Each structure stands twice: as structure tokens, then as C-alpha cells.
Amino acid sequence: MLLNSEETAMLNGELGKVLQMAIRHQIEVGTFFGAQDFVPVTQAHIMADTESLGQAGVMWLEQLADMGDGRVCVPTITDPRGTDFSKANELGQRDWMLDLERRAINAFERLGVSMTDTCINYQTVLAATRGEHVAFGDTGVVIYSNSINAARSNFEGGPSALAAGLTGRTPRYGYHLPANRQATMRFKVDFTPTSLNEWGALGGVIGRLAGNYWEVPVIEGIKISPTSDEFKHFGAAMASFGSTALFHMVGLTPEAVRIEDVGGDKLPVHHRIDRAQVEALIASYAVTKKVDVVVFSAPQLSLYELRALAELCDRRDFRIPLLAVTSPQVKPDSDRFGFTERIERAGGTVLAGMCFYQSYAREMAEAKGWKTLATNSAKLVNILGGYGYVPMLASMEQCVKAAETGELA
């Protein structure tokens, strides 16, 4: 890779051991992908829950912080943590999990990282803007920022996002290059979803068909302007099912005002998607009626999702746990506006700063005896199978009813 004088100084250790380690990592990754040089970034977002980090990752962070000669130089924030400390007992989480979380937080803070603990920073902290180069972790954050905000990011795993925060740059490859942002696969959609779980399922169908990180779907046929929450579920599921980092929706996302703007007019239609395919994906998870736990998470809920949930919870009495997970930025407003109280009066629990699947989901299942799980998040059902759950996908209203009856209708 071509390095400027500052980058050469970092590599030679003249600016400290922390920056030297960071840029060595970036050069190894950049070289693997054929990056020619670095591009400056304005923000970084780090996925680093301790279930992913493990002890080894926490030790690596502590080692970096102990070097004491480097801190992040651009705003650098965090994805959800592995717990809501105030509700850890209710979740059956163990002391060692909380100890590991505290050690990770301490190391991040010593490196200058702001613990925002959110996967919806584009709704709550600071959305990236068109053409802004960023280094974001969490696939849902990246696909939203690339597609809806027209920012420029690859999937940056925790080590790489932290390295970008420290050096203020990232290797210029993948979706930092305009040529890679052109559409590669054209989809026509014959119906428009009406609920968040349907938006997620549609994203899942397209993600599965797209199949890998380097495919860029362009989608025609959506009849409305989706809300931020609808795009959120759609993109998060597409990224989860397909490892997709960027999509275009003709007339709706900024880089595809017209289909020819992203080269979609030159592509054959790869697939037509109708309601039946979306319903088939939902039905594929409907293997039983019994529900042990209802979870709204992945991505964290916006204030408007909590408002809708609160309205559905009024005058209900839950038989099984219902967990609603949001960000630390949204939770105080949910408290102020009474949404939290209305959800919890029915027997639900509102959690902040974590995400269900990033919070030792396997251990929670064992501790709480949870097996069957209902959610309106297509991303969550895609993830939880590997954790031993039987996840089912349904609307928010169906899930709330299931919390009352213990069964999905």
C-alpha cells in the first residue's frame, strides 16, 4: 500500500506502539483486498460485546490500553454490550460475564472510546452523510449508512474499527471505491410489506439470493417511501442473511434516483419477488405454537417502535417474559413518555444498551429454560438457530399476544 509520511511514521512506531499495532493490522487487511492507499474517516463504530471478544479479546484490548501511548483521534463509539447491568440477574447472566464487560469498558474508555452501546446510531447519535467515509461495525449500521445515507463504509469488525478510530483512516477498498457501489444484481418486487417483520423477511429473501458481500442488489417495485424503522429491519435482515453491505432502491435511496444511476438498467432481472416468497420465509420458522419468551431486539428499538409496543401492551397481562431492547439514548425518552412503564405494567421488561443475541444468548437459554422464541426481527431468527433456540418470526402484535397466551396464533 502507498503510505504518506504520517502513515509511515505510524508504521515505524514513531507515533507510539498503539498506532503501530493498529496500522500494521490495517495494512495486512488492506493488502489482502488490494487497497492502494488509505482514506481518512470521520467516525468509527466498534462491535465488541464480550461474548464475541471472549477473554482473549478483552486481554488484547487491555494490552493495547496498557501501552498508554494512543487514543482514538476521531469520534469512536460502541455497538451494544453483552448486558444491561441493571437487569443482569433477571436475564440469568453470571458474575463472570459482568466482570468481563467491566474490564472491556475500562479498556475502551482508556483508549478514548465513547460507550454509546447502540446499533442504531444512525437514528440516535449522528447519521453519516452522503459521501462521508466512515469505519462502522455492526452489519445493520453499515448497510443502513451505505444505502440510506449514501455514506462509505465496509463491514469493519471490532479490531479494524478500533484501528480506524486510532489512526483516523481505513484502507481504501470495497465500498469506499465508487466502482464497487454500482448494482450487480437486479430485483423486482411485486408487493410492498406492511409490517416490520415483513420488511425484515423481504430483506432476508433478497439477502439469501444475493449471497455474498460483494453483490449490490438494486430493487424496483416498492410503492411507498419506507420509514427509517422499515429500512432498518429490511437492511439488517439483508445484511444478516446475505452478508450484504449495500443496496439501492430505485427512486428511494440517494444513489439510485434512477435505475441507470447505479447501472441497474444494464442488468437482467435476476429475480422477481412476490408475497408468497416472503410468506414462505416466515412460515419456514413457524415450527411450533408454544413460545417460551418474546424478544424485540436486533436492531435495538427506536422510540417509535417502543411507542407502538406500549400501545399493544395496554390492558394485557403476560404469562411469559417479553423483552424489549433499546439503546441508552432512547431509554430515557421511553421512560419520560411512559412507554417503559406501560410495557412493564403488562409484565414486559425494557432493556437498554445490549442486544439479545450479543448477550450470551446460549447461556441465557440454559439459565432461563428458554427454547422457543417469538420475535418480529428477521435478523434475530436468522442468528438464533445456531444458539440452540427455535426462533419464530411474527408481527409485533402477534408476538405481544403470544406473551399473553404462551402461544403464537
Next chain:
Amino acid sequence: MNEIVLTARHAMGQKVTAQALVAKDGFSARYDLNRLEGVFSRPSHKLVGQSYVGRILVLDTAKGGVASAWMLHEMQARHMAPLGIVFNTVNTILAQGAALGGISMLAGFDVDVTEAIEHGSIVEIDPASKTLKVLRAGFAADSHGASGNLAQPQHGEAETSPVRMVPTRY
């Protein structure tokens, strides 16, 4: 048998030799593995139940979220990692994770690598020359994803078991 040598477009890490687990399926450390048992755990994965420890995974594509970037490093610290990973197409996360975890990786071939390599083959991957070489053939193509008579060593430990620091290349 004619010698099979495939050349990749992307490569990193050290030269390693091991038995290959081959499947035309995706890979995510978060979605697909029980990392404490060292086996594929997603019920729908073609390698479900098979131990990946010390093996070379030959798979179609990298899937899922960003957690794998940390998890490969964590698996290496427990001596519960694959020796190498070979993909038809890789995403950024698996490459970043392989870099941190010191796991050898090849990606991007002119053929479908999951069709070209038989499950259970003994293979060598050499990142310096970007090559994958078959040293001993494995099972027939129709065994892709089945147990294929590979030995299944038993692993298993608690998340709180001591780990070692992974030697860094940085």
C-alpha cells in the same frame, strides 16, 4: 491422480497442512459454531456436528455479522480454531478476523473450490504463493457436507477456562 493446485487472488498467513472440511455452504463464527465444543452447530449447516478444530475449512462464502472478527481470535486463544479457511468469496470481516487471529486464509479462485476439493482431503495452503494443493484425496463429491467418515475429536470447555495470549503478527 493428477496433482490439484489451485491459485487464489487473496491470501494471508502462514503455510499450513491439514484435513479439509468441504461444503458448499457459508460461514459465520457467530451463526454457525458452538465455539466451546469446537463443532458446527447451526442445524441447517452442511457440516453440522463436525469438529473444525485443526482442520482447513473449504467453504463457499463468508456470511453474517461482524462478530467473527473477534471470534477467530478467541478461538485461537483456546486452541479451538481451524488451521486455515478457504473461500470462494470472502467478506471483510473474516479477513480482518483471520489477520487478528493469525489464521491462514485463501479466497477467490477461477473454479468453485468447494467442487474442486474433496471432503476429507489432506491439503496444503501456502499464502506466500497463494496456492492450495491437494496432498491426498478425500471422499467422493456426494459426501460434501455429510460426516464423510472424518474422525470427530471431542472438545469442550467453559467460557471461563483460562486462555492464552494469541501471538500477534503486529
